Amino acid sequence: MAQSIAKEFTKGLWAELPPFRLVLGLCPVLAVTQSVENGIGMGLATTFVLICSNFLVSLLRNIIPAKVRIACYIVIIATFVTIVELLMQAFVYELFLKLGIFIPLIVVNCIVLGRAEAFAGKNAPHMAIADGLGMGIGFTLSLGALGAVRESLGAGTILGTPLFGPDFQPFTFMVQAPGAFVCLGLMLCLMNLIGKK
Amino acid sequence: MHKQNKYTVSHAPFWHDGDTIATMNLNLILAALPAAIFGILKFGAPALGVLSLAVSSAILWELAFNFISKRDITIADYDAAAIGMLVGMMLPATAPWWIVLIGTLIAVVVGKMIYGGIGGNPFNPAVVGIAVLLVSWKQIFDFDAALLNYEFGFTALAPLAALKHQGVAAMDLFQTRDLAMGCQVGSIGTVFGAGIILGGIYLILRGYIRWEISLSYVAGILLTAFLFRLVNPDIYASPLFHLFTGYTLLGAFFLATENSSSPVNLVPMIIYGAMGGVMTILIRNIGSYPDGTVFAILLINLINPLIDRIRPKALGKGVNNA
Amino acid sequence: MTDYFVLAISCIFVNNILLAQFLGNCPFLGTSKKMETAAGMSMAVVFVLVMAGIITWITDTYLLKPLNIEFLRTLSFILVIASLVQFVEMFLKKSIPGLYAGLGIFLPLITTNCAVMGACLINIKEEYTFLQATVASFSYAIGFGLALVLFAGLRERINIARVPQPLQDTSLGLVTAGMIALSFYAFKGMV
């Protein structure tokens, strides 16, 4: 039992690591990873929604009729997204400003809906939480990693702390739109290389 | 006659016109030399330094990628050298060494090698390299600041930047003849317009570039600039001013004509070249960059696969003999 | 009139929904391998985005704002879009089966496409009027379609090139998308 919880948890960290293994939910990955802080913030917000919606979906899985399943999932997810939105405005307003419309857009992030449909709707609540937590943390770490690469090269800082001397002129391409695509693409290549071994 | 020779067996045709990728690229470098040498004479040792670092680093990046990807060594085709040469020519003589290295790295690796090497690249590698530098370290391409320490015998202002800042009054500072003969501030390989044209004509005559692209590019520049000027001569500069400044000529003869990212059929070549010229002037006149060549070329590279579908009907296609 | 033209140009090129706003990337990468698929998806997006833009604008202006329940925007928009897509699907299947055959497979994809939801949210955030919202939605969709079709053109060539194995497909697709975004810098500052 414990073993399978661990399995559901760890698969999100490597075997099915979003967004690298499952190439889904790319928009926030590209849009908010100019810095580690944004990336992790976005990741945590998504994780929160993922865990809560997974939990509720799993809890209600025997009550929800199959035909309106997706509609119910969307209502559940949207509810938690709105909660995150409100909480972030109330407590971490600066971060909320930076993440912009990508917070409400968690609602269409197919990782969230995808986990509800593919996992939570079919499994017990504790498993669903493990799954949500694993996926969420995997997603957060990926965003953080991408944020770290882009922030360090593109701004010369990590979490706002300068990495290089004062003469350093940052490689701002990395924090711009094209840099996001290129950087994610190259990281994906790296993952493929590692995955092959 | 009992010992048989081994004869070469292979398939027809048994003749070839003799071209190779290496000779093509060497001809490109040769054609670029007048403009490059002029740049070296004018900007001195730093210019030579930038050019040689660009060429050698481009070759080394390609070699490194060959090793890492465990593929055949391809530097003997001089393609990396050609790319390095073009990147170097688009940089100011005072570009720091690391800018040159990053520029050629992006050009060769991101622009070309990851697409499978020569022929696979959808965008002009040299232009990709410069574009990335341009959006990252804008100040490097501020030629006025970059060449502050030089003494020139002429108006030491980068014409296009002057145009952007002072408006059309800037035009009076420059004679078209002087611009064409290289009396202007700019990057190493693009100030000597006459030299680039010379190289371009050489390449056209030798059949190494598709002249349709170059000519329609130049026509696009002249026509669009002319129309703008017709509408409001108080704001917009003259066609010839645009032709002999910035990367225009290099773009028309050396950049837009890069093989892999440009069309090969007549109508598409003309659309492609003309679009390049039109976009260059649009960016200069109403966009935010002083020189639009780099982004205009990326844009036409982007539409290339789509427009190159316009091609003459192959023999017998859609024919009804009855 | 010129204002609407400028708005359209800005939404198609300068603020292209895919390349500048980072919305709709999954279908961008997922449906760009073949020109036909890309064209189909583009049509479907134009169709749905315009309708969604209009309906969400009405919802927001005449329902959420008067009742002062803007905090339910996310919830109501996603429900509106999901039902709209369902409805369009049913309608097309019955009435215009030809079009349904063409667009059908793309419609469900669109429900969970950030481009649609995002464009609707931007319409509200930018405080567009009804007409502006309509023009903007249409232009965003055109911008999406344009980028998608151009991308498909490139990808058809890239797919038959000798790309090193680890870079194949999505990886190189992303880098190429970056190059497209870079080339769209050409339009910066034009409006």
Next chain:
Amino acid sequence: MIKRSFIKLTGPRLLCDRVEPDPKKPETIPIPPRLVLLLHEPLDSTRETLIKKGDMVKRGERLFLYKESTEYAVSPVSGTITSIASYTGDFGTIATYFIVERDEKDTSENEFAEFAETPDLKSADSFLRSLPGAPSLSRFLDPDRKINTLVIEGSDSDLMSTTRQYLLATAKEEIKRGIQILRQMTGVAKIAITVPENGNDALSSEGVQVFKVSRVYPKALPQMVMKDHLEITVLPGATCEDHGVTFMSVEAVISLARTYTKKDPVYDKVLTVIAKDGTRHLVKAVIGTPLHRIFKQFNLQTNERDRIIIGGPMTGFAAYTLYHPVEPAMDTIQIQDREEIPYVSDYPCINCGKCVRACPANVPVNLLVRYLEADLYEEAADSFDLQSCIECGLCSYVCTARIPLFQYIRLGKHQLTELESEATNA
């Protein structure tokens, strides 16, 4: 041989050679003691052949491999079969060769004599297929494709060759006679002849249309003649015969005339032999003569890794042994020094567009080759006009990346036919 002008604004302009106004007579090669006969049918090692090693053959005897065989070779001499073996040709096609050791005594087998009085298509096809020039008589017998036009090729279609032009200039009377025989035999409505652009109209009096063909390669290739002179465009994947037209070498016409005059088949073939340095020799040799016999006559040396080209440099093929025989349809033999052999590479297409400029059939070779390299033959045919190619070889000739384009194209067409026949069989 590499040809490139310094200035190269347009596509390549390759000119076919022209025979001198007053050509020397061909030099005759003595009949060799051993002849090699090629038969275009694969040898099945598990079956017993009709003709076996050690059998005696008579002059003019047709050699069939098996009972049901339709292909045959004709022995130009009397002698003994000393060996039968397989021979691998272009694209892995398998043929069979016989070696005939000539007897001093010439016993001839004139089976043909009884049919020689009145020219008749059926009998001609069953005896005269391997006359010099290889008359394409069987094409008139195909009930599915009615042939209404016969084009006689008096103009050499590939570069360097002058064989047909020589015959055109020196055997007018026999050509006229041959045309009469062909008309009588086939009843074909229209007969035309291609001649070099400076040729004369002497033959037009016979009711023969004269097509003056430009020197520029590939204007003399059948599909180009169809397009330029008959105004018929061969549809992709179709043959000239599908459009009711067939082509025949002028040598075949002459051979027919001589055969019916003598009432005995002829075996002497005219050939252009081109040495490494480009000197040209016209020769007359019996079909079956191994090439080394011809080279010995002119003291032509061949070395390891040289190339023996049979046919023209653009469309011919390379022989791998000097024992390759003179064949009925062969016009030209050329020795290419190994230093002159252009290398091919395994580079990808760099999209330089030279092939597209050069292609007379408007094939988008730059894209086509990518699909062929990836073995996507159906896409290649559907979207990139594989079947429109008229096989002139110009694309390979100009390719900057030195891709063996022409080979890819022929292979592609070959694979496509296989795919199609698989599909129809399934």
Next chain:
Amino acid sequence: MREMISMVVVLTVLSAFSGGLLATVRSNTQDRIENQVLKFEKAPAIKAILSDVSNDPLQDRFKLTTDGIENTFFVGKQDGKAASVAFETKGKGFEGAIGLMVGIDLETDTVIGVRVTTHSETPGVGSRAKDDPSFASQFEGQSLENGFSVKSDGGAIDAMSGATITSKGVCLAATKAQELYTKLKPEINNQITNLAN
């Protein structure tokens, strides 16, 4: 039929639950969010502009609506008397809207100072309008007579090098503030007297 009913019931209950939950969260965060908005978006700018005032301008605020747009005005007092007013306008920058807080001396009708509140300009290029005080300081003490424009447009403001478009956007916002102030001056004075009472 049963299924139909269960579908309707489930969806209704779910939506009601979601609505209730959200309303609760909303009502508990509402005030905090409003404060956050003021604190993060407006406060720094207001504090910087109205530096030597004796009251808290965030408290002394009122709203006016013109052309359907609501504007909040913050009043600065000296010695208990209203001396200055600050409000926000928007201009168009390189990447999007630029919010500009403009402070005006009620006595002399001159600009006390301007600060960028929100923007999405390129870090290190256009963002200097907010981060680098030397650009904004050019507006200090300028009269409100005319609008503002950069030198290349014939005005008096030195554009930031490499960010002319951002500079133009700021000027546009300042000009709008001038127009708004000129138009609303009587009402502003009205409100201020109200506030005093």
